[in-house]
Amino acid sequence: MTRDFNKPAKQRVRRHGALPVALALMILCALSLSSCGQQVKSHEKEYKGTIIRAQKGLFQGRTRYSIVNDTNEGDIQTFELDVRGLDAPTTEPHPHKKGGSAKVGALVGAALHCAGNGVKCTPNSSERQPVLTSEDSAQWSWSVSTPKPGKISVSLSLTSYYLNTRKVLTENPPITQTIEVSKQEDPFSWLKDSWQWLLALLGAIGGVEGIKGILEYRAKRRNRLRTPDDSEEEEGEEDPDQPPT
The missing domain is CATH 2.60.40.10 (Immunoglobulins)
Structure with missing residues (x-):
């Protein structure tokens, strides 16, 4: 049975060959990030310049x-x-x-x-x-x-x-x-107030029957207050159509 003395050497070559590739990728990423950052800064600068020019144009x-x-x-x-x-x-x-x-x-x-x-x-x-x-x-x-x-x-x-x-x-x-x-004044507020006053009055005097009683009372009172002179004049008045006695 023989031993492969070259195998470790190949592994060392592959291992050392991968390092430059990884390093190159890292450099590319760094450069890319730097480029992206510069592009962002350039865009922001351009945007600010555009807004400032627009403001000056007012x-x-x-x-x-x-x-x-x-x-x-x-x-x-x-x-x-x-x-x-x-x-x-x-x-x-x-x-x-x-x-x-x-x-x-x-x-x-x-x-x-x-x-x-x-x-x-x-x-x-x-x-x-x-x-x-x-x-x-x-x-x-x-x-x-x-x-x-x-x-x-x-x-x-x-x-x-x-x-x-x-x-x-x-x-x-x-x-x-x-x-x-x-507040808006109601043009018919006086009518509402009068109606409420009338309802209150009717309630106080007993409604329509109360008003009828008041009117009858006033009529009787006027009859009682008639003066005697007025009665005598009425009795002494003669009918002009009747012949004198």
Whole structure:
């Protein structure tokens, strides 16, 4: 029986040959990770640059919004907003509207936030509209319903977005107004009060029979209070159709 003296040498060659391969794979992975990291950093830098350029591209625009007034419960007011560039045609002044300014030059979103006793703000237009150039304009409106009395507040917010995304470029300070909602007066309340008073009176005097008794009593009392002179005059009156005696 002979021994294979070359076998350990082959195993040593295979073992030493695997080390460079593993080392090469580790280097490749490290380089790949480094490359990925550089790509991420490059992408973040490019994204920041894009947002900064978009923010610098914004410009000042004009706004005109409704002034909410104190109201009664159950009423509905319309809140309107107009946003336009400086070169867009101006709107006529309105006594119940106030002017202001906002950053435009992008897709502009408008929202009306309501808080209070049952108040509800229902939008009548799209939330986001483009005001891209100094000649553009956009309009929004909401229906503000006040079903219950109390103090309520409405807050208007304007936001400029990057392209057609939810990435915020700038958000203007909110405009808040507070109003008082009064209790609605019933125009027939006096009739209800009179009816309640009449029912109370009828209950106190015994209903219809009581009223009939009061009327009969007053008639008898008038008969008893008739003066004697009136009776004598009635007795002394002669019938003009009868001949004198």
